[in-house]
Amino acid sequence: MVDDTADTRTVALAYVDGLEHRDWSRLTGLLAADVVYEMPQTRERISGRSAFLRFNQEYPGDWHLRARRVVADGRHAALWLDVRVGAEQQDACVWLDVGEQGLIERITDYWPEPYEPPAGREHLAQRW
Amino acid sequence: MVDDTADTRTVALAYVDGLEHRDWSRLTGLLAADVVYEMPQTRERISGRSAFLRFNQEYPGDWHLRARRVVADGRHAALWLDVRVGAEQQDACVWLDVGEQGLIERITDYWPEPYEPPAGREHLAQRW
Numbered sequence: 001m002v003d004d005t006a007d008t009r010t011v012a013l014a015y016v017d018g019l020e021h022r023d024w025s026r027l028t029g030l031l032a033a034d035v036v037y038e039m040p041q042t043r044e045r046i047s048g049r050s051a052f053l054r055f056n057q058e059y060p061g062d063w064h065l066r067a068r069r070v071v072a073d074g075r076h077a078a079l080w081l082d083v084r085v086g087a088e089q090q091d092a093c094v095w096l097d098v099g100e101q102g103l104i105e106r107i108t109d110y111w112p113e114p115y116e117p118p119a120g121r122e123h124l125a126q127r128w
Numbered sequence: 129m130v131d132d133t134a135d136t137r138t139v140a141l142a143y144v145d146g147l148e149h150r151d152w153s154r155l156t157g158l159l160a161a162d163v164v165y166e167m168p169q170t171r172e173r174i175s176g177r178s179a180f181l182r183f184n185q186e187y188p189g190d191w192h193l194r195a196r197r198v199v200a201d202g203r204h205a206a207l208w209l210d211v212r213v214g215a216e217q218q219d220a221c222v223w224l225d226v227g228e229q230g231l232i233e234r235i236t237d238y239w240p241e242p243y244e245p246p247a248g249r250e251h252l253a254q255r256w
Contacts, residue, residue: 005133005201040219042245044253055252069223071206073133073199078206080223091168093221093238095197095208110221112240117170124183125172 008098009072012079015096015104016067024053032103039109052107061085065092075099136226137200140207143224143232144195152181160231167237180235189213203227 011030018027028049037046037055046052062085069080079094090111097106117125139158146155156177165174165183174180190213197208207222218239225234245253 009201039245039253041240041242043242043256044245044249045256046253051252055249058249058252060248069204069206071199071201071204071223073137073201076197076199078197078199078208078221078223080206091238093206093240095199095206110219110238110240112169112221112238113243114169114171115241117167117172120188121172121183121186124179124186125167125174128171128173 004074004098005072007102008075008077008096009070011098011102011104012070012072012077012096013067016065016070016079016081019056020065022057024057027053027056030104032099032101032105035104035107037107037109039111041111132202132226133200135230136203136205136224137198139226139230139232140198140200140205140224141195144193144198144207144209147184148193150185152185155181155184158232160227160229160233163232163235165235165237167239169239 014026015030018030031049031052033049035049035052037052046055064084066082067079068082071078075098077096077098079096081092081094083090083092093110095108096104099105142154143158146158159177159180161177163177163180165180174183192212194210195207196210199206203226205224205226207224209220209222211218211220221238223236224232227233
């Protein structure tokens with residue numbers, strides 16, 4: 001029996017590592033040719049491996065990724081990332097869909113930004 | 129052998145269902161007494177089951193949750209939620225840590241908001 005979860009976890013970790021090291025040939029081997037990359041916050045969709053790689057190659061700044069957590073389950077994975085560009089830090093949440101061939105078919109990225117909490121819950125929440 | 133992943137998946141689904149149905153007694157049974165709830169975007173931390181339940185009981189609006197995806201892996205789960213308050217829709221990304229007793233010990237919520245994409249990637253991205 002094929003252990004999809006173990007394969008998906010390996011692919012998810014390799015995806016982060018490949019991006020961090022700008023290892024485009026390794027990434028090419030992880031991605032389906034028709035991979036779809038979506039950023040729901042901006043309603044942007046990038047279709048195809050070539051466009052996805054180019055998007056990352058052109059992405060400005062000296063960006064670095066580190067996996068805070070990888071959760072793999074069958075052919076789905078969720079990545080909780082610590083992303084740094086210079087002195088700036090942001091967390092990201094990434095959802096991966098892996099196909100039958102073990103290639104990433106869909107990537108959905110969320111880039112949550114800091115905001116001020118609404119009033120009315122100070123009695124329950126501490127801030128750090 | 130205990131199947132942590134199956135138990136975690138059950139707990140994660142029950143967590144969403146318990147919140148959606150305001151089933152506070154069911155939620156009480158899912159949460160460790162010293163559960164920690166964090167919202168990194170606002171740097172807010174709510175400590176303890178009672179405070180967490182009160183936070184949800186007091187949360188304004190007729191909010192509804194639906195799991196778009198549950199990814200469970202050992203004692204970690206990731207929840208991709210579709211959240212609605214009236215006509216407003218927002219996705220959320222939730223990371224759960226389940227303890228040895230099968231209770232949720234840590235909840236980390238991200239509430240990514242829409243934003244306009246930066247210029248310079250229109251040649252790669254389509255918008256919807």
